Amino acid sequence: MANIDIAIRAAREAADIINQASRNIENVNVQTKALHDYVTDADKAAERAVIDILSHYCPDHAILSEEAGLVGQTNSEFVWVVDPIDGTTNFIHGFPQYAVSIALKRGNDILEAVVYDPLKDEMFTATRGEGARLNNRRIRVSGRTSFGASLIGTGFPFRGGDDFEGYARVFTSVAKQTSGIRRAGAASLDLAYVACGRLDGFWESGLKPWDIAAGSLLVLEARGLVTDFEGEDHYLDTGSIVAGTPKIFGTLFPIVTNKVA
Numbered sequence: 001m002a003n004i005d006i007a008i009r010a011a012r013e014a015a016d017i018i019n020q021a022s023r024n025i026e027n028v029n030v031q032t033k034a035l036h037d038y039v040t041d042a043d044k045a046a047e048r049a050v051i052d053i054l055s056h057y058c059p060d061h062a063i064l065s066e067e068a069g070l071v072g073q074t075n076s077e078f079v080w081v082v083d084p085i086d087g088t089t090n091f092i093h094g095f096p097q098y099a100v101s102i103a104l105k106r107g108n109d110i111l112e113a114v115v116y117d118p119l120k121d122e123m124f125t126a127t128r129g130e131g132a133r134l135n136n137r138r139i140r141v142s143g144r145t146s147f148g149a150s151l152i153g154t155g156f157p158f159r160g161g162d163d164f165e166g167y168a169r170v171f172t173s174v175a176k177q178t179s180g181i182r183r184a185g186a187a188s189l190d191l192a193y194v195a196c197g198r199l200d201g202f203w204e205s206g207l208k209p210w211d212i213a214a215g216s217l218l219v220l221e222a223r224g225l226v227t228d229f230e231g232e233d234h235y236l237d238t239g240s241i242v243a244g245t246p247k248i249f250g251t252l253f254p255i256v257t258n259k260v261a
Contacts, residue, residue: 001057003104004127007080007114010053011100014046014084015118018091018100021045022119025094040092043067046084050102054080061104066210078106081236083210086115087186096120101188103213108233113214113221115192124192124218132195132221141224142197145247150178152244152252153190155204162206166258170203173255187241191215194243195222201244203256205229209236216241225249229257 001009021042029041047067054063055072058080063072065082080102085091087098096119104112113132115124124139126132132139144150152174157167175181182199184190187207193199195218213236216226226243228235231253235241242253 003058004112004114004125006054006057007102007104007112008116008123008125010050011102011114011116011123013049013053014100015116017046017049018042018085018098018118022091022094025092040085040088042091043085043088046100047082050082050084050100054082054102064209066208078104080104081210081213083188083208086188086211087184090185095185097184097189098186099189099192101210101214103217105213105236108236110213110217113217115188115214115218117189117192122192124195124214126195126214126217126221128217128221130221132218134192134196139196140222141194141219141245142200144200144245147177147248147251148179150200150248151180151182151198152178152248153182153184153193153199153202155185155187155190155207156183157206167205170256170258174252177251177255187211188215191226191241191243192218194224194245195219200248201242201252203242203252205240207235207239207241212236212239212241216243219243227253231257 061078062074062076063080064070083101086101091098100116102114111128113126190202194202219226228238229240
């Protein structure tokens, strides 16, 4: 079985668990990991399902997952990066914006990506060098070139020590110059939406590798641009990311990184 097919199968198994839990959301056990950071029984069960499938088909690979950490063959050059529910806060409130995110990387290169929205049954996939797809239909970033007409996604800072004031300045600048900003609460889906043209750009900081690994490949394979705040490709390490269509990225990047007034 091809790696992308393994990831799709794992995402669907996780989605079955998530959808079942969502129908009885009031009975889902919620634990607080840190300020504004939660985990549920559904996260853990979905994660187990994903890890079981990846371990079965790829026993020589490592797996980095949000709740379990690094497991499997931890010295392997191949590492699956997994978020069983990206958007847990949305999930526990019944807000319909969350996804299963699975990526495979070798070194710093992301090779495969799956972002699956279990509510909309939207399967975003990408294989390095082979383009990005939504439900097996080829997708590309939007052709929008006007920053003033663009719709931009972001994520608000919410942890102690985050630079709220700096973010507010960037938010204000972007809001004044675009047609709108959306903060939906699931970075993997935000990036998937950039890849398929629903958003024209996205920026956020303070993210973890499992939040953005799959989504970043989707954007790149959909002919968009993705960098960290230094203009490099170290976003999995820095947790800071800017993405967009080539034209929109060119205007968004200097605003987000404070390289213009």
